[in-house]
Amino acid sequence: MARLQILQLPEDAGDDRPPFVLVIDQARLTDFYPSTEGKSIYQVAQERLTLVDSLDEMADRLGARAVLVFEDTIDIPANETPVAPDGYPIRVRVEGDFNQFRDQVQAEIAKAQAELADTLRRSAR
Template sequence: MARLQILELPEGVDDNRPPFVLVIDQYTAQRYVLGPDQPEPVDQFEHVAEKIGARAILAFEETIDIPANEITLSDAADGNVVRIRVEPDLEGFTEKVMAEVAKAQVEAIDAVRQARL
């Protein structure tokens, strides 16, 4: 099952909130056929970044670990290092994203049909 991670980016002068990239790993691409005239495969994540406020969405088949999502605690006295991995609880988020993707696909199909008229 695909995993979702957030990669925070450095803030710019005009940023109201910290910018971020949504990183999806362990992702299996799916192909959709809209019709025989379809020139290219449908982008499942088209416009999703805009809707969630991300700068971009990066999807990978492999597992990607973002070091920024780990916190290292160390005690110089004994030399022990503790690493804590921070993972958000995104229960239901995948379903919401996929619903938005399905909605965008329907809108794309409607736009193609309207263009043919």
């Protein structure tokens, strides 16, 4: 049975949604190409172009950059969930380092206060 996976792509500044590719693997060739028995080369080529068009339409409707179809199993490492020895998924907690952010905010406050004091001195003259 075919599997559906999503491969997230790096975001660009103009992206309003995270870009992705839909990956269909373990697909049987017969699911996509009907029997070619008794058909001309032109008819077979036309069927294959129709498939490409329908996959492009699917990508457009889903908002994907592309739809990729494979007969083999494709493992996308980003989709794997690491499992601890106890069998449960490993959870990682990431905490931000706000020291630099705090320093930046304090520097901006000091700058704004200095500009305000300078403006008040000039207006008092």
